[in-house]
Amino acid sequence: MVTGTVPRVSNTFQVDLRGIVDLLSHHLYASPRVYVRELLQNAVDAITAVGPEHSGVISVVSSDGTRDGTLRIDDNGIGLTEAQVHELLATIGRSSKRDELGFARHEFLGQFGIGLLSCFLVADEIHVHTRREGAAPVLWTGFSDGRYTVRAGDEREPGTTVTLLPRRGAEHYLTGETVTELARTYGSLLPFTVTVDGRKVTAGTVPWELPTESRLSYAERTLGFRPFDVIELNVPAAGLTGAAFVLPTPVNPASRGGHRVYLKRMLLSETVEGLLPEWAFFARCVVDSTELRPTASREALYDDGMLAETREAIADQLRGWLVRLSATDPRRLGEFLSIHHLGVKALALHDDEMLRLVEQWYPMQTNMGEVTLAEFRARHGVLRYAATADEFRQLAGVAAAQDMGLINGGYVYDAELIQRLAAIDAEVRAERLDPTDLTTRFTTVDAEAELQMRPFLAAAQRRLDRLGCEVVVRAFDPVTTPALYLVSRAAAFHDEFTASRDQADDLWGGVLDALSRTVPTDRPQLVLNHRNPLVRRVAALGDAELAGLAVESLYGQALLLGHHPIRPADAALLTTSFLGLLDRAVPDGGNAGEETR
Numbered sequence: 001m002v003t004g005t006v007p008r009v010s011n012t013f014q015v016d017l018r019g020i021v022d023l024l025s026h027h028l029y030a031s032p033r034v035y036v037r038e039l040l041q042n043a044v045d046a047i048t049a050v051g052p053e054h055s056g057v058i059s060v061v062s063s064d065g066t067r068d069g070t071l072r073i074d075d076n077g078i079g080l081t082e083a084q085v086h087e088l089l090a091t092i093g094r095s096s097k098r099d100e101l102g103f104a105r106h107e108f109l110g111q112f113g114i115g116l117l118s119c120f121l122v123a124d125e126i127h128v129h130t131r132r133e134g135a136a137p138v139l140w141t142g143f144s145d146g147r148y149t150v151r152a153g154d155e156r157e158p159g160t161t162v163t164l165l166p167r168r169g170a171e172h173y174l175t176g177e178t179v180t181e182l183a184r185t186y187g188s189l190l191p192f193t194v195t196v197d198g199r200k201v202t203a204g205t206v207p208w209e210l211p212t213e214s215r216l217s218y219a220e221r222t223l224g225f226r227p228f229d230v231i232e233l234n235v236p237a238a239g240l241t242g243a244a245f246v247l248p249t250p251v252n253p254a255s256r257g258g259h260r261v262y263l264k265r266m267l268l269s270e271t272v273e274g275l276l277p278e279w280a281f282f283a284r285c286v287v288d289s290t291e292l293r294p295t296a297s298r299e300a301l302y303d304d305g306m307l308a309e310t311r312e313a314i315a316d317q318l319r320g321w322l323v324r325l326s327a328t329d330p331r332r333l334g335e336f337l338s339i340h341h342l343g344v345k346a347l348a349l350h351d352d353e354m355l356r357l358v359e360q361w362y363p364m365q366t367n368m369g370e371v372t373l374a375e376f377r378a379r380h381g382v383l384r385y386a387a388t389a390d391e392f393r394q395l396a397g398v399a400a401a402q403d404m405g406l407i408n409g410g411y412v413y414d415a416e417l418i419q420r421l422a423a424i425d426a427e428v429r430a431e432r433l434d435p436t437d438l439t440t441r442f443t444t445v446d447a448e449a450e451l452q453m454r455p456f457l458a459a460a461q462r463r464l465d466r467l468g469c470e471v472v473v474r475a476f477d478p479v480t481t482p483a484l485y486l487v488s489r490a491a492a493f494h495d496e497f498t499a500s501r502d503q504a505d506d507l508w509g510g511v512l513d514a515l516s517r518t519v520p521t522d523r524p525q526l527v528l529n530h531r532n533p534l535v536r537r538v539a540a541l542g543d544a545e546l547a548g549l550a551v552e553s554l555y556g557q558a559l560l561l562g563h564h565p566i567r568p569a570d571a572a573l574l575t576t577s578f579l580g581l582l583d584r585a586v587p588d589g590g591n592a593g594e595e596t597r
Ligand SMILES: Nc1ncnc2c1ncn2[C@@H]1O[C@H](COP(=O)(O)OP(=O)(O)OP(=O)(O)O)[C@@H](O)[C@H]1O
Pocket: 038, 041, 042, 043, 046, 075, 077, 078, 079, 080, 088, 089, 094, 095, 096, 097, 109, 110, 111, 112, 113, 114, 115, 116, 117, 159, 160
């Protein structure tokens, strides 16, 4: 049986270099500027390959120095033999920096075998003049259309010189100013001497090993702020050292401030994300790691288990700094918290240690001034709090007059933190104060007084019925407060509910009506203070109309005092009662005229 006529052949892929260069320039690398990084990286790896004792020197001469438009970079690294030139420079994706199994070798920066190609983003021709110790010098010339030649090179010391002949329109990438800036950006922390046109661009030391004042000015220069503090970072598993610079001003927690990350002392990027957990938005890091891996573009960190572990370890060190600060310098911790409380509180929501720190050191607003939760508990036993800023405003003064401490839980996270503290510690008691809980703490008036007031109360109730408010009389402090308007949680819900019912169309209104039977009906209360002399006088008034006006005014004043929303009906009542009282207070025109005479 005939199975086929096409003979079986084995071929290899052909690569179109133009396609690859296009891929690199438009899709892999963000900008042609990376060519300087790739050249520096190859020179560093070649020096590393000689051995640890070798003192490496890399010198770059820009087109200002060569004066013929080309750029040259020299290294005294290991160089290449002719055979290696054929093998490594002529095959895309071939690298000397992988082991037998194809894994990136630990000591080198490069691994993909494509870096040199990035030079075609700015050059038409690349010359590599190289010599390995004990071998003959070789000159390799590569063209952007994919051709290359190899011939014997001129005599030279061991090492490599790469020369770039500029591509039309890319000449500016090779000038002294650009090359110096790029070499400094990418290579200033390299452990060898790098010069551009004879001037050194390497710093000699990493910023986190500098003395304190120099660290601060480093941050000002490179990060743009004078840090509140500098925290040293050390994660041995990731071969990571560095520093976290604490921002001196509050930042929006959602702002994505990136970090400056170096890999084996070569800058990866100034805007790396994912190095810190989200809550640590108050710090900007500058770190160097030997173990974290770059993505192929070398512009971000590869998101793997090592990065996750590193993030955790850095988070621990930031947390440790905060805890240490609380033990050694609480005043400074206080300053830190006043700047970055949002981040710390967010962290405390799921971190017990941070929660304790907030409890001990973060002053919350209470009706007895600003105090920490720990102090509050020592004074009042129970962490009694109002869940919203509005409730706090309603209740703060009255609770204070009764010597009842009350925390404003209305700021971001505060109520949740109080609840969480009670949840993790059986000794901590937390209690949300509902406005109507206060009335149960008010003293009822004695039976005789109440009997006397009954007709007045009934009349007052009739005046306020249409506003959905219940009038009661209690005795409470402060004496100076004549009336309070108290809305319970259920009543507040009921109010919202009726408001939506009023605006709804028939169909939806029907649904809401059916639901309303399940909504609790307790009404807001106007609590008149029997201890207040004015209230007593109003209650004793023989003039029912005047008493009614007075009750309406007290209602309006209580609404304003508690920062309650003023509905149109309330606003109308405020106006009519005010004008009514004014009318009663000011004698009529004829009399007034006589009196001023
Ligand atoms: N200055 C140099 N000295 C010695 N060898 C070099 C030099 N530049 C390049 N080479 C050789 O050429 C090979 C290919 O270099 P290339 O920059 O394309 O890739 P790489 O550095 O191996 O990996 P990556 O793409 O991650 O940078 C290198 O593996 C290295 O062996």
